[in-house]
Every structure is written in C-alpha cells, then in structure tokens.
Amino acid sequence: MTTMTAARTAARVVDAVKVYGAGDTAVRALDGVSVDFPAGRFTAIMGPSGSGKSTLTHCAAGLDTLTSGSAWIGGTDLSSLDDRRLTLLRRDRVGFVFQAFNLVPTLTVAENITLPLDLAGTRGDQEWIDALIDVVGLRDRLHHRPAELSGGQQQRVAVARAFAGRPDVVFADEPTGNLDSRSGEEVLGLLGRTVRHTARTVVMVTHDPVAAAHADEVVFLADGRLVDRMESPTPERILDRMKALEVPS
Ligand SMILES: Nc1ncnc2c1ncn2[C@@H]1O[C@H](COP(=O)(O)OP(=O)(O)OP(=O)(O)O)[C@@H](O)[C@H]1O
Numbered sequence: 548m549t550t551m552t553a554a555r556t557a558a559r560v561v562d563a564v565k566v567y568g569a570g571d572t573a574v575r576a577l578d579g580v581s582v583d584f585p586a587g588r589f590t591a592i593m594g595p596s597g598s599g600k601s602t603l604t605h606c607a608a609g610l611d612t613l614t615s616g617s618a619w620i621g622g623t624d625l626s627s628l629d630d631r632r633l634t635l636l637r638r639d640r641v642g643f644v645f646q647a648f649n650l651v652p653t654l655t656v657a658e659n660i661t662l663p664l665d666l667a668g669t670r671g672d673q674e675w676i677d678a679l680i681d682v683v684g685l686r687d688r689l690h691h692r693p694a695e696l697s698g699g700q701q702q703r704v705a706v707a708r709a710f711a712g713r714p715d716v717v718f719a720d721e722p723t724g725n726l727d728s729r730s731g732e733e734v735l736g737l738l739g740r741t742v743r744h745t746a747r748t749v750v751m752v753t754h755d756p757v758a759a760a761h762a763d764e765v766v767f768l769a770d771g772r773l774v775d776r777m778e779s780p781t782p783e784r785i786l787d788r789m790k791a792l793e794v795p796s
Contacts, residue, residue, distance in 0.1 A: 555585070555586040555587075555621075556584065556585060556586065556619070556621070557584050557585065557586040557587075557588075557620070557621065557715050557716040557748035557750075558583075558607050558608075558618075558619065558620050558621075558715070558716045558748070559581075559582065559583035559584060559618075559619050560577075560580055560581065560582060560603065560607050560613070560616060560617065560618045560619070561581050561616055561617045561618075561619070562580075562581055562615070562616035563579070563580040563581070563603065563606060563615075563616040563617075563618065564577055564578060564579055564613060564614045564616050565577040565599070565602050565606060565611075565613055565614050565771075566614045575771055576599045576602040577599050577602055577603060577606070577616075577771045578599075578770065578771035578772050579616070579771075579772065580603060580616075580768070580771065580772060580773050581773065582603075582766055582773050584607070584716065584748060584750050585748070586715070586716075586746075586748050587742065587747070587748060588742065588748060588749075588763045588764065589738060589739055589742040589743075589748075589749045589751070589761065589763045589764075590748075590749070590750050590751070590762055590763065590764050590765070591751050591752075591753055591758070591759035591761075591762035591764070591780070592604065592750065592751065592752045592753075592765075592766050592768060593753060593754065593756070593759050593765055593766070593767050593768070593788075593789065594767055594768030594769055594774075594792065595769060595789070595792055595793050596754070598768040598769050598770060598771065598792075599768050599770075599771040600752045600754075600768055601720060601752060602771075603768065604718050604720055604750065604752050606618050607718070607750070608620075608637070608641055608643065608716075608718045609625045609628075609633050609636060609637050609641065612625075612626070613626070620636060620640055620641060620715055620716065621640070621715050623636065623640075638663060638666070638712075639667065639712060639714075640714050640715045640716075641714050641715065641716055641717070641718065642663075642708075642709030642710055642711075642712065642714040642716070642717035642718070643709055643717070643718055643719075643720075644705050644706055644709045644717060644718070644719040644720070645705070645719075645720050645721075645722070646720060646721040646722065646724035646725050647725065648693070648698070648701040648702050648704070648705045648725070649705065650701055650704055650705060650708075651693075652692060652693050652694060653692070654692070654693075655689065655690050655691065655692060656685055656688050656689050656690070656691055656692075656693075656696070656704050657680075657690065659693065659704050659705075659708055660676065660679070660680070660685075660704060660707045660708050660711055661676065661708075661711060662708060663708060663711060663712055664711055664712055667712070671711060671712060671713075672713060675711075675713060676707075676711055678745075679707045679710055679711065679741075682707075682737065682740060682741055682744070682745075683703040683704070683707045683737055684703065685700065685703060685704060685707065688700060697730065698725055698726050698727075698730055699726055699727075699729070699730025699731075699733050699734060702722060702723075702725075702726060702730070702734045703733070703734060703737060705722075706734065706737055706738065706741070710741060710745075710747060713747075714747075715748065716747075716748040716749070716750060717738075717747065717748065717749045717750070718749075718750050718751075718752075719738065719749060719750070719751040720751075720752045721752055721753055721754070722734055722735075722738070722753075723735060723753070723755065723758055728757075731755075731758065735758055735761040736761070738751065738761065739761045739762075742763075749762075756782045756785035756786045756789060757782045759780060759782075759785050760780050760781055760782045760785060762780065763778070763779070764776060764778050764779075764780070765777045765780045765785055767788060767789075767792060769792045774792065775788060
C-alpha cells in the first residue's frame with residue numbers, strides 16, 4: 548500500500564536554449580531552461596513580457612525547434628524525429644488552445660471538435676468525446692456554427708477539440724486573452740476540471756495572475772531563465788512574485 552510511483556512527466560525541456568537571429572541582432576529567448584511538466588497536472592507559465600514564455604511553450608510542444616538542449620513529450624526526444632514523425636506526434640499526442648480560437652467557420656461545433664480526429668482518419672473514443680461535450684457544456688450547441696456562439700463558447704469548443712484525441716498534454720497560450728473576465732473564468736475552470744477529473748495535463752501561458760491561480764503550480768520565467776516555481780498559487784502570491792521579477796535590475 549505504501550508503494551510510491553514517481554510522478555510521470557508529460558513534457559519537459561532540458562538545458563533549453565533558443566536564439567533568434569544571429570550576430571548583433573541575436574536574441575537569446577531561452578537561456579538554459581530545464582523544466583518538467585508533470586502528468587495529470589495543470590501548470591501555468593508566467594513571467595514579464597519577453598521573458599520567453601511563448602518560445603518555451605512552442606519549443607516544448609514541437610512547434611519550433613531549440614538552438615540547443617532537448618525537448619521531450621513523454622519519453623520521446625523531439626529532436627530525434629524527422630518532420631513527418633514530428634507532425635504525427637503533434638497530431639496524436641499534443642493538443643493546442645490559442646488566444647484566437649482558430650475554429651473552422653464553415654464547420655459545426657461537433658465537426659470542429661472532432662476535426663483533428665477526422666484529419667487523422669480515426670473516429671477516436673466516442674465515449675470520451677461524448678463526456679467531453681458535457682464537460683464543456685456544449686451539448687445544446689453541437690449543430691451551431693462558430694459565428695453563432697459567444698467568444699467564451701467558441702473557446703470551450705477549442706478546449707474540447709484540444710482534448711478530443713486524448714493527448715498526453717494540452718498547451719494553451721493565453722487562452723483567455725480574447726475573453727471578458729467572466730468567460731475567461733469559465734474557460735479556466737473548465738481547463739482545471741478537465742485536468743482534475745480526467746487526469747489530463749495542461750501547460751498554460753498567461754500574464755494574468757488570476758488566470759495562473761487556477762493552475763496547480765506556476766513556473767516563473769525571467770530573461771529566458773526559470774527563476775521560481777510555486778505550488779498551490781493564489782493571485783496575491785503570484786502578483787507579489789511578479790512585482791519582484793519586474794523590478795528593473
Ligand atoms: N520569431 C522571433 N524572431 C526574433 N525574436 C523573437 C521571435 N520570437 C520571439 N522573439 C524574442 O524572444 C524573446 C522572448 O519572446 P517570447 O514571445 O517567448 O516572450 P513572452 O514571455 O511570451 O512575451 P509576451 O508576454 O510579451 O508574449 C523576446 O525578446 C522576443 O522579442
């Protein structure tokens with residue numbers, strides 16, 4: 548009964564360096580970041596503007612490549628994959644939610660949710676998708692088109708789509724950036740519930756302490772480096788930490 552298993556890591560980067568450009572104009576967006584995102588947890592990435600949050604997320608998700616260091620999804624080193632296998636990994640094992648909802652306007656809600664599965668040529672797990680539709684509260688909107696939905700409802704469709712293929716990890720980049728605070732709260736509550744009730748993993752970039760406080764843990768970046776981690780965050784504690792990071796040195 549006392550057997551402990553080490554927490555599985557859904558995604559991680561090790562000694563991640565990302566340099567944009569070259570010579571005098573080179574920008575070191577990530578400067579040796581090592582961070583793991585435990586499976587079954589909701590992790591938020593915070594840091595001042597330009598600290599490398601989006602770069603870290605894009606490299607961890609296999610949307611961009613590191614200059615040096617390694618990025619892993621589960622036990623797979625992304626640098627070991629050719630373009631085709633990387634595309635397949637992103638399709639089959641990673642979900643994305645962006646600030647712009649990126650729904651296909653001509654498809655219904657139901658079709659948008661299953662789009663990644665349809666593109667992959669699989670029906671997916673019907674029971675799972677059915678349960679997801681209830682979790683995101685869209686059962687009575689399934690045959691509507693995105694333009695007939697509020698922004699918050701559209702983002703809930705995007706969340707359901709991100710989880711539809713039961714990915715190892717869902718990356719969300721400012722998912723509430725285009726929403727009013729009430730719809731934003733709904734989407735954040737939804738991300739948290741999905742993680743807790745279905746043991747999925749979410750990694751979310753945000754600049755909003757209230758949004759980050761929905762996560763189980765916050766990791767803080769400054770100048771391309773990991774500077775802190777905070778368990779069981781509250782908006783007040785996050786704000787205090789951010790204020791310290793934003794003081795010019
Ligand atoms: N494609 C690019 N080419 C050149 N420089 C870039 C590129 N993308 C990002 N950068 C630079 O890398 C650094 C980190 O950018 P990044 O977007 O990762 O930060 P961020 O923390 O997500 O910022 P924000 O909160 O403002 O979105 C910044 O100095 C940025 O200007």
